[in-house]
Amino acid sequence: MARPSLWVFDVQRKITYKNLSTWYTELREFRPEIPCVVVANKIDADMKMTQKSFNFARKFSLPLYFVSAADGTNVVKLFNDAIRLAVSYKQNSRDFMDEVLQELENINLKQEEEEEMPDKEQPGRIQSPSPS
Numbered sequence: 001m002a003r004p005s006l007w008v009f010d011v012q013r014k015i016t017y018k019n020l021s022t023w024y025t026e027l028r029e030f031r032p033e034i035p036c037v038v039v040a041n042k043i044d045a046d047m048k049m050t051q052k053s054f055n056f057a058r059k060f061s062l063p064l065y066f067v068s069a070a071d072g073t074n075v076v077k078l079f080n081d082a083i084r085l086a087v088s089y090k091q092n093s094r095d096f097m098d099e100v101l102q103e104l105e106n107i108n109l110k111q112e113e114e115e116e117m118p119d120k121e122q123p124g125r126i127q128s129p130s131p132s
C-alpha cells in the first residue's frame with residue numbers, strides 16, 4: 001500500500017486552495033507519514049502564478065509542482081517524482097496503518113482469487129455425473 005497523496009488546486013480558483021490546510025491536517029492525524037505533494041494546476045492560464053510560493057506548501061514543507069494538465073507542463077515530472085516517493089516510502093515505512101491496510105488488501109485478493117476459481121470439491125456441492 002504505497003500511494004502518494006496529490007493535493008491539486010486550480011491557480012485560478014481560490015476556493016480550490018482554501019481548505020487544503022484543514023484537510024491536510026486531518027489526513028495527517030491518520031496517515032502521519034505517507035508522501036504528499038502539492039500541485040498548482042492550470043498555470044498555462046496564468047503564468048504569473050508560478051512566481052508564488054503558496055503558503056500551504058511552505059507551511060508543511062511539501063514539494064510544490066506548477067503544472068498544466070492542458071499543455072502537459074511538468075505532468076510527467078510530477079508523476080515520476082510522486083512514484084519515486086511512493087516506492088521509497090513503501091520500502092522504508094514503519095507505519096502501523098500500512099500493515100493493517102496491506103492485510104486487508106491481501107484478504108480482498110484472496111477472496112477475489114477464490115471467486116474466480118471456485119474449489120470444485122467444496123462440500124455439499126453437487127457434482128454433475130460424468131458420462132459413462
Ligand SMILES: Nc1nc2c(ncn2[C@@H]2O[C@H](COP(=O)(O)OP(=O)(O)OP(=O)(O)O)[C@@H](O)[C@H]2O)c(=O)[nH]1
Pocket residue numbers: 041042043044045067068069070071
Ligand atoms: N486552462 C486549463 N484548463 C484546465 C486545465 N486542467 C483542467 N482544465 C479545465 O478545467 C475544467 C475542469 O476540469 P476537470 O477535468 O473537469 O476537473 P475537475 O477536477 O473534475 O473539475 P471540477 O469540475 O471543477 O471539480 C475543464 O474545462 C478543463 O478543460 C489546465 O491545466 N489548464
